[in-house]
Amino acid sequence: MNTLRLIWLHLRVNVMNEFQYRANLVIQLIQSMLAAGTGLVALSLIFDRTPTLNGWTRPELLVVMGVYMFVGGVIGFAIQPAMNRIMSDVEHGTFDYVLTKPVDSQVLASVREFRLWELTDSMVGVGVIVWGLTEVGAQLGPGEWASFVLAMVAGTIALYCLWLIPTCGAFWFTRMRDIQDLYTGFYRAGQYPITVYPRWLRLTLTYLVPIGLAVTVPSQTVTGQMTATRLFAMSGFIVAALAVTRLVWRVGTRRYSGASA
């Protein structure tokens, strides 16, 4: 309960802060449209040459692109700002302020920063998903919708975990800013279904930088390529990821020596 109140409080403060800069909404919206436009151009170049990409049709790839944009927006809204803040706090020694507060440090560190306007990507993403689904012509029952949303939430949690683990590296190595480039670089791979990639890359994109879980899997649930067993296996992986992340966080924060040390 306390955790929820903590999240709500930070969310509210951050949102109020962002509302001071309303013009940024327009700029972000332009950027999201540009990103969507680029994605569409890429798709049209691809499907000018071929009817299917490794078994995926154009409407199905539209769904993937929509989910990619949606999850990308969530990352920019909540995950990336939190990770940046942790790294810069550890580097500057101001991480003391997190540890000295009487709440769970991992929760606090994860909810301190939100960038509201990044969600324009998610908005545009929803539009693309709906467009793609209409073109697929899929009749989705409530079960499919539920598993679609669940898969997306679960995938985002997996992304959070596997981003936080290398971020914790800052407790040992201090300068971990470049891990950011690595992650944003790899995230680009999510704009196409990971089944397109060679095996080694597919495994990386499922278990190390779990874009596959966050983008491809939800798309598969609505394009009828998903089985219950795989969803089950995925939930197991996410529980394990949460546990490992927790452990790394504990060990890492104990290792952190503070501003004056």
Added chain:
Amino acid sequence: MIWYLRLYATLGRTSVMTNFQYRFANVLFLVGMVAEPVVYLVVWSTIARQEGGSIDGYTAGRFAAYYIVWTLVRSMNITFTPFGWEERIRDGELSAHLLRPVHPIHYDIGFFSGWKVVTIALWLPIAAVLTLVFDPSLHPSLVQVVTFSIAIWGAFLIRTLLLWLLGMITFWTTRVSAFFEIFFTAELLLSGRLVPLALMPDWVQDVSLFLPFESCFGFPITALVGPISNQELATGLLRQLVWIVVGSIGVAVAWPRAVRVYSAVNG
């Protein structure tokens, strides 16, 4: 002239030493960067295989060569980001630069050239891995290799000048990111960064002839990967030269005006 050469030698050397300290960070940066072309490469070589081996003369092997060379060209043409100007202006870093007797662009060119040397060294093992994985077909002639080695520095110089010009908008307005994103989107589509321009519709290829983007991406890559005639190599280098001249004039004209606005803001 000799004075400038000494300045560049010192800046470059300092930069090599500074950046070599962050080897690990630089490797992470390069690996992250490699993800983008690998995505394009996988998608396009899949299509080439599905469509009977090649598209417009591009086989899977040639796509592999294109996008592996892409990684070097990309790490060559990364330069001072236009987004960085805001910080330079806000932190007053610029004021220090203005006191020096040389144009501040020389410091950027010097610093980034030194960094390029480190990048190329760290790029080699990454290229070796990519070569093993994707099996590129690359058979350049000597002329192509020579042109390529000149063209990557040309690309660096043009892009530095262009991004400088773009970044200078920050002096007049703080809402710059929309301009920058439009520029980068145009660049992505019209430079050969997303796909080789030969695969784009004809009208796009015609438009890109009059824009500087191809000189920074597509031309250096195609110079090495081919197919390209000696005459096209020569015109490509000539076009780079034209853009270097145009860019230099642009910076020379815009910079004094930008600085005037700068002092006005702080004055």
